[in-house]
Amino acid sequence: MTPGAAPDATRAKLLAAAAEEIVARGYTAASLSRTAERIGLTKGAFSRHFPTKDDLVEAIIAEAADRGPGLLRAAQDAFPASPLRACIYAVGEISAAGRTDPVLAASLLLVQDPAIDARRVAPLRRMVADVLRVPLTAAVAEEGYVLTLPVEDAVQFLVVLLTGILSSARFADDFGPEHEVLSVQAALAGLGVADAGEVVADVIRRLGA
16 A cells, blocks of 8 residues: 555545535534444544535535546547547536535535635636636637637636536536536527537537447
8 A cells, every 4th residue: 555545545535424414404404423433433533534514615616626636537538539528528527426426416516616715716616717717728720610609708607607517416406417408508599609509519429428
């Protein structure tokens, strides 16, 4: 076992438990005691690692933000010849992870929580923007797409779109996968992408592969 492996594994276990507690109850209702119970620890033992909920928030956001390079690589690998499709693949990738990855799901909820100071969740917003910015910039430079907004504004637009999709999927009973597809397609069309339907269809096929 390499030095630090056990502490890293313990930290990952603690963060996963905390993330599950936040996803289940929300930040305000989440408690260190219930989080500790999820993995068979006392609150005191858990608190030695993360003394406060604020410490947990910072750790969860940092852990989620570290996923950025992997998300970008996966998107670029999925569509090496089409940066625009890679960008939308990243949107779908993050959306899917927001449902299956407890740490990323919790961090995306924290970004939307008015009880959390926006500065504390800024690293996650930067990560998402960075993941989308790289392929979107290449889509303009290499594929010749002419957007109705400057790239940076388009990136922020897509970040807001993604946040809205995740919020609607969690809290609106009448918002299903088909609405997510329509939302992304409409957003692309609004950005001036003439083949928005084709782009989204290609991404859906690749995500489902």
